[in-house]
Every structure is written in C-alpha cells, then in structure tokens.
Amino acid sequence: MKLELGNFYVKDVLFGHKTYYKDGILTINKEEAMNFIREDEHIIELDLVIAKPGENTRIVPVKEAVEPRVRPDGRAVFPGVTGDLEMAGMGRLHALKGCSVLGVGMHWGSFGDGLIDMGGEGAKYTLYSQLINICIVANTDEEEERYEQQKKNTAIRMAAHKFAEYLGETVKELEPEEVEVFQLDPVTKRDDDTSKLPSVVLVMQPQSQMEELGYNDLVYGWDMNKYVPSFMNPNEVLDGALISGSFMPSSSKWSTYDFQNFPTIRELYKEHGKSINFLGVIMSNLNVSLEQKKRSALFVAQIAKSLGADGAIVTEEGYGNPDADYILCLAALEDVGVKTVGISNECTGRDGASQPLVTLDVKANALVSTGNVSQLIELPPADKVIGELQALARDGLSGGWAYDEVLGSSVREDGSVIMENNAMFCGDMIAGWSTKTMKEF
Amino acid sequence: MVIMCNLIPVATTVGANKIVPTISIPYPLGDPQTPKEVQWKLRYHRVGVALDALAEDIKEQTVFRVKI
Amino acid sequence: MKKAIHYINQFFAGIGGEELADHKPEIREGLVGPSLALNSVLDGEVTHTIICGDNFMGSNTEEAVKLILGFLEDKEFDIFIAGPAFQAGRYGVACGTIAKAVKEKFNVPVLTSMNEENPGVEMFKKDMHIFKGGKSAAKLRDDVKVMADFANKLLMGEKTGSADEEGFFPRGIRAQVWLENGPIASKRGVDMLIKKLNDEEYISELPIPELDRVEIASPIMDLSKANIALITTGGIVPVNNPDRIQSASATRWGRYDISNDDRLQSGVYKTIHAGFDPAAADADPNVVMPVDAMKAYLKEGKFGKLHKYFYSTVGTGTTQAEAMRMGKEIVEKLREDNVDGVIMTAT
Structure with a gap:
C-alpha cells in the first residue's frame, strides 16, 4: 500500500475576501466559511477565530483538532464520516501543515475537553500551542446534553472534520512543496533483506469505552465499542480512517490530528528496512469489562503471533481502568513470545506518590512514560480567551473543578487558573510527541 | 472486607484479599440489556457469595467463584 | 547564615x-x-x-x-x-x-x-x-x-x-519532567524495542514497583449476628450530592441513611463518577450499590444487621494518599458503630 502525502507548509493564516492558499499563506473568506459551517443546522451560534503561536491567548473548552487535508481524486478525507466509504491509505493526499482546525465550545464544556495556551508558560503543556489554530467557536442546539458532564459534542466535532476538508480544497490542484511516501509491501511479499529483520507490529488501543454510541473513536465511521481487534495498514491511520471521540480526559486523548500524524507510526516507518520489518498495525480498542478486555488482548496476541511478530509497541488512549487493557495486552503478547514496549502516561496523583498504573505486571518490563495526568498546574491570566474560561471550572472538565476547600475554583476572578494536567488538550502526547517523562523525586 | 469489582487485576495489584467478581465497570451487578429479573438473580447471587466470603477463613488472596 | x-x-x-x-x-x-x-x-x-x-x-x-x-x-x-x-x-x-x-x-x-x-x-x-x-x-x-x-x-x-x-534512593514520588532536547516518546519507544529485540540493555521509564500486601483479616465467625456495612467507590450519592463529592480525583466521602429503604430508587440516588458511562447506575443505583440484595438477605436472616449508612466516594483519579485518608476516616466511623464486616463495590 502506497500513500503519497503532499505537504504545504502554512506560515500564516489570515481572513480575506477569498479563500485560497498561496506561498505559505492561507487566506479564508470568513463569511463564506461560516456559512459552510452553518449548513449544519445544529450550530446555532458561531465565530471563527485564528490563534497563533506565541500569542497570550487561552483556548478552552477544546473538543477536537484536525489537520486540513484534501484528496485530489475527490474521495473523502474521512471515509465513512465526511463522505462515502472508500479504502484509505493509498493514493495522493494533500495536507496543510503547521495548522489545525479546532472545535471549541462557545460556552459549554464536557469531561473530555481541554485547554490550550498559545503562549507563556502554559504553551509547553500541549503540542497545539505550536500550530496556527483555526478555531470553530460554536454553540449548538444539542439541548439533551447541555448540562451533562459527558457530551458527544457531535455537531462541533463533525464541523471540525468537514471544515478541515473545506480548507484542504485550497490546495487540491496545487503542487506540494514536498511529497512524503509511506509504503509497505504486503507482509508475505517483502524482499529478503527486510524479511530478515526483526518483525514489529504497533498495537493501538483507541478510546471506545462508552457503551452508548456517539462518544467513541470511529474506524471508517464505525463505533469502536462494537469492535474486536483487527489488522490494519498504518497508512489507513495516517489517512483519515480513524476519528477521535469525546470521552477520555483530555491529556490522555488522541485527537484526529494525532491520528493523521501519528508519530509512533512515522518512527516505525523510519526504522523499516533498516533495523526492523514493520508489519503493520493491530488496531485494538479499550473496554469496560474484564471479559472484553481479555478478549481484545487475546485477539491482539493471536494476530501478532500469526503474523510472526517478534516485537510490538502497545499504546493506549487513556489512563485509569484502560491501564488494565494496556497491561493485559502487553502481558498477553509477552506470553506468546512477542517482546513488547508500552507507551503511555501515568497517574501518580497530585503528590506523585500513588501507584502509577492501576494494574501492574512484571512482564511489562519496558515502558515509556509520557506524563502525569494529575500534576497540578497554575497559570497566570491570558490577554484573550477563545471559548469560555468558566467551562474549565463549571462543566466538569477532567482536570478542572468548581470548588475545592484548599485550592478554590479552577478559574479565579483575575483569569488565572489552577488545574490538573488532565485538562491540557492532548497534553501527554501519548501518540508519541511527548518530550516529557516521569522521574523519581 | 470483601471487594466486589470487575477489574480483578486491579484488585489483586492493590492487595485486596477477598474478591468477588462483578460483570462490568459501569454496571457491576446487573446488565441493563437483560430483564430486571435476570439482573436481580445475578445481583442476589453475587452479593450472597460476598456475604459468605466474609465468613471464609482464607490463607491467601482469593478470588471467589460465582455461578451467575 | x-x-x-x-x-x-x-x-x-x-x-x-x-x-x-x-x-x-x-x-x-x-x-x-x-x-x-x-x-x-x-x-x-x-x-x-x-x-x-x-x-x-x-x-x-x-x-x-x-x-x-x-x-x-x-x-x-x-x-x-x-x-x-x-x-x-x-x-x-x-x-x-x-x-x-x-x-x-x-x-x-x-x-x-x-x-x-x-x-x-x-x-x-x-x-x-x-x-x-x-x-x-x-x-x-x-x-x-x-x-x-x-x-x-x-x-x-x-x-x-x-x-x-x-543521587538519592527513589522515594516512590514520581513527577513529570521535560527532557531537555530529549527524544520524543515514539523515538524512545522504538529505540527501546530495538534494544530489547537485540537483547541489549535498556532502561524502562516505569520500573514496576513492589506490590502492596495487606494482612488478611480474620473471618466473621457467626454471620447471623454480624453487623455488615456497604461501601462503594462508584460515586452513588443522593441526586443533589450533598457532600459535594468530586466526580474525579475525590477528596471527600459521604454516608447516607438507608435504614428505611428497601432499595435505592432511581431519581433519589445517582452516580457522580465521571470515569464511566453513568446511564445504567442512574437508571438503577442498585447495580452499583446493591442495597436491595442486602435487604433481602437481611430479611432472610443470613446476616444479623445492615449498618444504617452506606458510604460512598469516587475512585477515579483519586490519589492513594487521599484514598488512604478517607479509608481511615471511614474505618473510624465503622468502628464507632461496631461494624463487623464490609462489602465494598468498585467500578
């Protein structure tokens, strides 16, 4: 399977009277763009705001991030979501690099939403401070979940996917600055030099723990709660086959942007043919009962074994009880002779003294750690807020609170905040960008 | 003390000694997809196992068996 | 100086x-x-x-x-x-x-x-x-x-x-740090795997700590006379959450009188736990806190007495230190009321 990713490096994003891309500048006709987003009648209030790296701007509640892309051949960027179902992972794809479309609540937040600081001390807590963010700031008529802590956020999240595709159209006919090629030959038809190398799979455990449909990550538009692990080509992941959901505490999440650029896949590609034979991705999920967790681990171990994998990297989109899926999967692979490395974050508590994962197993003897979800973070007020700051305290964002005897509210009157890392948008960068680790103190 | 939970590996990791399994995280003692009577039977049975477990003299960490 | x-x-x-x-x-x-x-x-x-x-x-x-x-x-x-x-x-x-x-x-x-x-x-x-x-x-x-x-x-x-x-011995306190110009997690992971595959030395960033063991309590000799209490970490509380227990990273617990209830009614009790889908527990809180089954066994005389309160907090994101403190506080109350045994449900 061969995927060509044509990159356009965006240096600035502006509003203007026409929507087009030229020489690194993406210009957007704001009114036309807003009319496009309003085609979904569930969007009842809307603004479009651009946030740039280094600005003293705070964005909250952020629900989703998407890289603007287009397929020149007319297929949908997110098959089964923004258009018809077609196989992803091959052909030509154009991407606007260095920017993302954010779905932001104009007022209301939910458990899995996060915060982004574009500048100052807070910027180091999330990758998204380094991107030019085109923010869809919206309110919707989804009354049934208005005051629920758990929200599907369907309208805002879908708007982000569709609008990313809309912006991608600007580079549909243009020649990219650079073309990256992602190609894997069929597993049984690789040259001898590659086949001789240790074979490696990547096991991904996307978030899928809500039994009611509509909250979970989607694979080709399919809710991953109703799913058992299967073998996928990594190009499918890079090419829009997976969509992020709306449930996990934000710092532990993989946004759709994260799937589109999944660093661990890119890293395995780099070593493919050199030090490893990258077989592909075993796409698993995360579950809510032990039986389901075990079943998924069995499927993963069997697929890895049948493919002849010597090694596996396992990575989970979550913490807390998903650690049980993660550790079970690592142990199941080790039990069938597949050497494993895990990549995830930890929850050692605000004092750092709690057990780092909820289950532990000595078989999980090679782990990469990307952060502590419950580390307390205090940040000064920002000049500008995109969205609504109170959402962090009021709406039950994981990592925010309305009231605490000692700490007060997460949002103070002067606009400064105190929060847990939990609410940093995709803050632990479990997809692989994290330069954080955990150390003993 | 008896702990009734679904994630047995979590309970064994943290050192609970008497463990009675339940069926899931969000609904430990009654699957909403099943009729009320079925949920009741399951709950009644497993709570009974937990009560018996309190009186059991164990020598090591034990996960008690349930029938339904 | x-x-x-x-x-x-x-x-x-x-x-x-x-x-x-x-x-x-x-x-x-x-x-x-x-x-x-x-x-x-x-x-x-x-x-x-x-x-x-x-x-x-x-x-x-x-x-x-x-x-x-x-x-x-x-x-x-x-x-x-x-x-x-x-x-x-x-x-x-x-x-x-x-x-x-x-x-x-x-x-x-x-x-x-x-x-x-x-x-x-x-x-x-x-x-x-x-x-x-x-x-x-x-x-x-x-x-x-x-x-x-x-x-x-x-x-x-x-x-x-x-x-x-x-140069000191790890104290079991782990905090996040930024690796200066450090490799990103995916690079660290792939490098670690290559080393492991080649049987070379590598350092896990999370060494599995020794597990806590708890002394086994002596069994209850006569269940029919025993005073049993219910506890849950599933966040079941009266719908107005009077003790303002947090839905994650809890530092508070509450106890609620069930002496006059045969079961927990939906609409009177609900869960405030944010770590799982609350639909089933809200529709029937007994699936998390089995008051109905306990009352049935009580009537049958299987055990002597059901403690008048059930105790509740939220387990998700709660630190061990807070959990231990809350546990000690609850045990103290249970001791005051001569409780002999506890069934705790966890989600």
Missing part, C-alpha cells in the same frame, strides 16, 4: 567501638569527627553535633529519640543531617529513626546517606532523602559532599533534581 545540626554515632565521634555502643545521647556545640567534613562543604554552619551509641538507639529507641528531641527544642536549625552510615546496619537504622522523628517534630528537611546494602534504606527511603553512599568510611568525604550539595540547594531555595540526578 543557615544552621545545620549533625547526628553521628559513638564510633565516628571517636568515643569507641562496639564496647561503647551503649553510649547515651549527648549534644556538643561545634564539630566532632565527620561534622568537620560536612561543615567544610556546607553553605551554612554546623552548630551542634549529636552523638548516640548505636546500641542505645537500637534497644532504647523511645528514650533516645525523646532525649535528642529534647536537646533540639531550644536550638535554631534549618536542616538536620545524619550519618553517612555506609554499610553499618545499626547506624543506618539509627540515622533513619532519628531523622524521621526530627522531621515530624520540627518540620525541617532531613538528609542521610547509606550504602544500598544497609537495611535502613528499605526502612526509611520513603520517609526522607537517603543518599547512595559507599560501603565504608573510606568514602566519607564523597558521601558527605553529595549530601551537602543537595542540602545547599535546599538552604538556598534552589530547584532540586530527580533521584538519579541528585
């Missing part, structure tokens, strides 16, 4: 060896033995040296600690340093014992140093900074220097580094 007080044993004070290990605690102004070395590298002054025989501390611990804390009562000091104790087991345990007591009473930083073979390491590493020391007194200057470097940072209010960087 910042002030330090130093603890050493009778041997290093030059009083004598084994035969004088029963030496009673004393305090001297100024420097004795290793205090000279410490004073020379410390950005501060060692004002007093406390000397105690290892055996005296070992066999008359309470008295020794009381005497020494008494010596310190009228002294001003910013830090307390004990040892280094090298591989000397009794000395190491003595350093740990007295440093822990001083920390608790005077709330000043306490430091010590021991060799990894010293039993004092396992006993006290979670209570204080114990620096990794040499096997014998030949390493005295080096070990003192390592402690002093760290002490200097504390005294100057400078940022201290991780256990590896500073």
Whole structure:
C-alpha cells in the first residue's frame, strides 16, 4: 500500500475576501466559511477565530483538532464520516501543515475537553500551542446534553472534520512543496533483506469505552465499542480512517490530528528496512469489562503471533481502568513470545506518590512514560480567551473543578487558573510527541 | 472486607484479599440489556457469595467463584 | 547564615567501638569527627553535633529519640543531617529513626546517606532523602559532599533534581519532567524495542514497583449476628450530592441513611463518577450499590444487621494518599458503630 502525502507548509493564516492558499499563506473568506459551517443546522451560534503561536491567548473548552487535508481524486478525507466509504491509505493526499482546525465550545464544556495556551508558560503543556489554530467557536442546539458532564459534542466535532476538508480544497490542484511516501509491501511479499529483520507490529488501543454510541473513536465511521481487534495498514491511520471521540480526559486523548500524524507510526516507518520489518498495525480498542478486555488482548496476541511478530509497541488512549487493557495486552503478547514496549502516561496523583498504573505486571518490563495526568498546574491570566474560561471550572472538565476547600475554583476572578494536567488538550502526547517523562523525586 | 469489582487485576495489584467478581465497570451487578429479573438473580447471587466470603477463613488472596 | 545540626554515632565521634555502643545521647556545640567534613562543604554552619551509641538507639529507641528531641527544642536549625552510615546496619537504622522523628517534630528537611546494602534504606527511603553512599568510611568525604550539595540547594531555595540526578534512593514520588532536547516518546519507544529485540540493555521509564500486601483479616465467625456495612467507590450519592463529592480525583466521602429503604430508587440516588458511562447506575443505583440484595438477605436472616449508612466516594483519579485518608476516616466511623464486616463495590 502506497500513500503519497503532499505537504504545504502554512506560515500564516489570515481572513480575506477569498479563500485560497498561496506561498505559505492561507487566506479564508470568513463569511463564506461560516456559512459552510452553518449548513449544519445544529450550530446555532458561531465565530471563527485564528490563534497563533506565541500569542497570550487561552483556548478552552477544546473538543477536537484536525489537520486540513484534501484528496485530489475527490474521495473523502474521512471515509465513512465526511463522505462515502472508500479504502484509505493509498493514493495522493494533500495536507496543510503547521495548522489545525479546532472545535471549541462557545460556552459549554464536557469531561473530555481541554485547554490550550498559545503562549507563556502554559504553551509547553500541549503540542497545539505550536500550530496556527483555526478555531470553530460554536454553540449548538444539542439541548439533551447541555448540562451533562459527558457530551458527544457531535455537531462541533463533525464541523471540525468537514471544515478541515473545506480548507484542504485550497490546495487540491496545487503542487506540494514536498511529497512524503509511506509504503509497505504486503507482509508475505517483502524482499529478503527486510524479511530478515526483526518483525514489529504497533498495537493501538483507541478510546471506545462508552457503551452508548456517539462518544467513541470511529474506524471508517464505525463505533469502536462494537469492535474486536483487527489488522490494519498504518497508512489507513495516517489517512483519515480513524476519528477521535469525546470521552477520555483530555491529556490522555488522541485527537484526529494525532491520528493523521501519528508519530509512533512515522518512527516505525523510519526504522523499516533498516533495523526492523514493520508489519503493520493491530488496531485494538479499550473496554469496560474484564471479559472484553481479555478478549481484545487475546485477539491482539493471536494476530501478532500469526503474523510472526517478534516485537510490538502497545499504546493506549487513556489512563485509569484502560491501564488494565494496556497491561493485559502487553502481558498477553509477552506470553506468546512477542517482546513488547508500552507507551503511555501515568497517574501518580497530585503528590506523585500513588501507584502509577492501576494494574501492574512484571512482564511489562519496558515502558515509556509520557506524563502525569494529575500534576497540578497554575497559570497566570491570558490577554484573550477563545471559548469560555468558566467551562474549565463549571462543566466538569477532567482536570478542572468548581470548588475545592484548599485550592478554590479552577478559574479565579483575575483569569488565572489552577488545574490538573488532565485538562491540557492532548497534553501527554501519548501518540508519541511527548518530550516529557516521569522521574523519581 | 470483601471487594466486589470487575477489574480483578486491579484488585489483586492493590492487595485486596477477598474478591468477588462483578460483570462490568459501569454496571457491576446487573446488565441493563437483560430483564430486571435476570439482573436481580445475578445481583442476589453475587452479593450472597460476598456475604459468605466474609465468613471464609482464607490463607491467601482469593478470588471467589460465582455461578451467575 | 543557615544552621545545620549533625547526628553521628559513638564510633565516628571517636568515643569507641562496639564496647561503647551503649553510649547515651549527648549534644556538643561545634564539630566532632565527620561534622568537620560536612561543615567544610556546607553553605551554612554546623552548630551542634549529636552523638548516640548505636546500641542505645537500637534497644532504647523511645528514650533516645525523646532525649535528642529534647536537646533540639531550644536550638535554631534549618536542616538536620545524619550519618553517612555506609554499610553499618545499626547506624543506618539509627540515622533513619532519628531523622524521621526530627522531621515530624520540627518540620525541617532531613538528609542521610547509606550504602544500598544497609537495611535502613528499605526502612526509611520513603520517609526522607537517603543518599547512595559507599560501603565504608573510606568514602566519607564523597558521601558527605553529595549530601551537602543537595542540602545547599535546599538552604538556598534552589530547584532540586530527580533521584538519579541528585543521587538519592527513589522515594516512590514520581513527577513529570521535560527532557531537555530529549527524544520524543515514539523515538524512545522504538529505540527501546530495538534494544530489547537485540537483547541489549535498556532502561524502562516505569520500573514496576513492589506490590502492596495487606494482612488478611480474620473471618466473621457467626454471620447471623454480624453487623455488615456497604461501601462503594462508584460515586452513588443522593441526586443533589450533598457532600459535594468530586466526580474525579475525590477528596471527600459521604454516608447516607438507608435504614428505611428497601432499595435505592432511581431519581433519589445517582452516580457522580465521571470515569464511566453513568446511564445504567442512574437508571438503577442498585447495580452499583446493591442495597436491595442486602435487604433481602437481611430479611432472610443470613446476616444479623445492615449498618444504617452506606458510604460512598469516587475512585477515579483519586490519589492513594487521599484514598488512604478517607479509608481511615471511614474505618473510624465503622468502628464507632461496631461494624463487623464490609462489602465494598468498585467500578
């Protein structure tokens, strides 16, 4: 399977009277763009705001991030979501690099939403401070979940996917600055030099723990709660086959942007043919009962074994009880002779003294750690807020609170905040960008 | 003390000694997809196992068996 | 100038060896033995040296600690340093014992140093900074220097580094740090896997810690007379959540009277736990907190008495320290009410 990713490096994003891309500048006709987003009648209030790296701007509640892309051949960027179902992972794809479309609540937040600081001390807590963010700031008529802590956020999240595709159209006919090629030959038809190398799979455990449909990550538009692990080509992941959901505490999440650029896949590609034979991705999920967790681990171990994998990297989109899926999967692979490395974050508590994962197993003897979800973070007020700051305290964002005897509210009157890392948008960068680790103190 | 939970590996990791399994995280003692009577039977049975477990003299960490 | 007080044993004070290990605690102004070395590298002054025989501390611990804390009562000091104790087991345990007591009473930083073979390491590493020391007194200057470097940072209010960087034994406190120009997690993961596949050495970023074991409680002899209580970490509370228990990272718990209920009614009770889909628990709280089944068994006489309250908190993101505190508070209440056994449900 061969995927060509044509990159356009965006240096600035502006509003203007026409929507087009030229020489690194993406210009957007704001009114036309807003009319496009309003085609979904569930969007009842809307603004479009651009946030740039280094600005003293705070964005909250952020629900989703998407890289603007287009397929020149007319297929949908997110098959089964923004258009018809077609196989992803091959052909030509154009991407606007260095920017993302954010779905932001104009007022209301939910458990899995996060915060982004574009500048100052807070910027180091999330990758998204380094991107030019085109923010869809919206309110919707989804009354049934208005005051629920758990929200599907369907309208805002879908708007982000569709609008990313809309912006991608600007580079549909243009020649990219650079073309990256992602190609894997069929597993049984690789040259001898590659086949001789240790074979490696990547096991991904996307978030899928809500039994009611509509909250979970989607694979080709399919809710991953109703799913058992299967073998996928990594190009499918890079090419829009997976969509992020709306449930996990934000710092532990993989946004759709994260799937589109999944660093661990890119890293395995780099070593493919050199030090490893990258077989592909075993796409698993995360579950809510032990039986389901075990079943998924069995499927993963069997697929890895049948493919002849010597090694596996396992990575989970979550913490807390998903650690049980993660550790079970690592142990199941080790039990069938597949050497494993895990990549995830930890929850050692605000004092750092709690057990780092909820289950532990000595078989999980090679782990990469990307952060502590419950580390307390205090940040000064920002000049500008995109969205609504109170959402962090009021709406039950994981990592925010309305009231605490000692700490007060997460949002103070002067606009400064105190929060847990939990609410940093995709803050632990479990997809692989994290330069954080955990150390003993 | 008896702990009734679904994630047995979590309970064994943290050192609970008497463990009675339940069926899931969000609904430990009654699957909403099943009729009320079925949920009741399951709950009644497993709570009974937990009560018996309190009186059991164990020598090591034990996960008690349930029938339904 | 910042002030330090130093603890050493009778041997290093030059009083004598084994035969004088029963030496009673004393305090001297100024420097004795290793205090000279410490004073020379410390950005501060060692004002007093406390000397105690290892055996005296070992066999008359309470008295020794009381005497020494008494010596310190009228002294001003910013830090307390004990040892280094090298591989000397009794000395190491003595350093740990007295440093822990001083920390608790005077709330000043306490430091010590021991060799990894010293039993004092396992006993006290979670209570204080114990620096990794040499096997014998030949390493005295080096070990003192390592402690002093760290002490200097504390005294100057400078940022201290991780256990590896500073050279102390891990205390079980883990915090996130940014690796300067460090490789990203995916690169670290792939590199680690390649090493593991090639049977080369690698370092896991999360070494699996030893598991906690809890003593097994004695069984209830006669269930039909027993008083049983229900507890849940599933966040079942009255719908208005009167105790304002947090839906994640809880620090609060509540107890709710069920003496007049045959079951928990939907609409009266709900879950405020944010870590799972609440639909089923809200529709029927008994699937998390099985009051109905317990009441049925009570009527049948299977057990003697159902405690009038059930206790509730939220398990998700809750730190072990908070959980332990809440557990202790709840146990105290249960003891007051003569509860014999507990069934706890977890989600």
